[in-house]
Amino acid sequence: MKIDATNQLMDEDEIDGYQKIDRYNSGKIQRIASHYSDILSEMGEDPSREGLLKTPERVAKALQFLTHGYDMKPDEILRSAMFKEDYSQMVVVKDIEVYSMCEHHMLPFFGKAHIAYIPNGHIVGLSKIPRVVDAFSRRLQVQERLTNEIRDCIHNTLDPAGVAVVIECRHLCMSMRGAQKQNSVTTTSAFTGEFVNEKTRAEFLRLITANLS
Known part of the structure; x- marks a missing residue:
């Protein structure tokens, strides 16, 4: 140190x-x-x-x-490992751990993010996608905005043919206080480009719910 x-x-x-x-x-x-x-x-x-x-x-x-995400620059994280590559099929990184803090009560919410993009001339090092999730989640957040920020960062930086983001989280502000519903899960999603197409979006949803092991 x-x-x-x-x-x-x-x-x-x-x-x-x-x-x-x-x-x-x-x-x-x-x-x-x-x-x-x-x-x-x-x-x-x-x-x-x-x-x-x-x-x-x-x-x-x-x-x-x-809250160390305020000191991170997600677009620079992606640009640090962008590579030209002739690959135009879906790239999916699923089950990315998410830990964040609700900005309304400053209590944690946590779960998983599933992210896909369709390259349009460039791919990115796979570890960078979870790091982008951390950069935005390690701030005071609401899940809806977190979902959009991840989508927009990948879309604006990589300029892919499409981006898909689905986040599933449990919120302690719902389970420890307020409604006190311990088993509720909140799911949010955001899509751009090819993922607006129902067929492409359905393929993504099938891949993130499939057990390929």
Whole structure:
């Protein structure tokens, strides 16, 4: 680990052409932590007791990690591994883990994303698609916007013949509070280009629901 000029802790290595995001800004950590000490007191807790002494700092670091997508540039992630290739069939990456934070209650929602694109002269390294999901999901989000942002980033950067995104998530703001429905799953979808065609979209949906193992 090293400390840079902005007082951020970061790993020495770079991953796939851009900096790894395990880093903490000490100034922000201190400011966020000070607020959480007050919050603990307002909840009726004693922030000076042993079990809570480091909780504000831990929460501050957790929040920085859970929202590190603000420091990432999804289009640059894709451009770092774009290759010219004469391939024009569907490319599907399914069951991508999604972890995000609902912007309404700041509670987690999590699940899976299934993404496909049809190349139009360029393909992209397969690991970049999950990284784009992380770049947008590691922010305060709503699932509907998250779905559209992933679709638009891939569409605008790769200029493919079509993009398809389906996300399925469980929301703790529905299961822990509010409606308190533990088994509900929210599904959102977004399509461009060839995937607007019913036949192409049906092929994509068949592939993401098929067990090919």
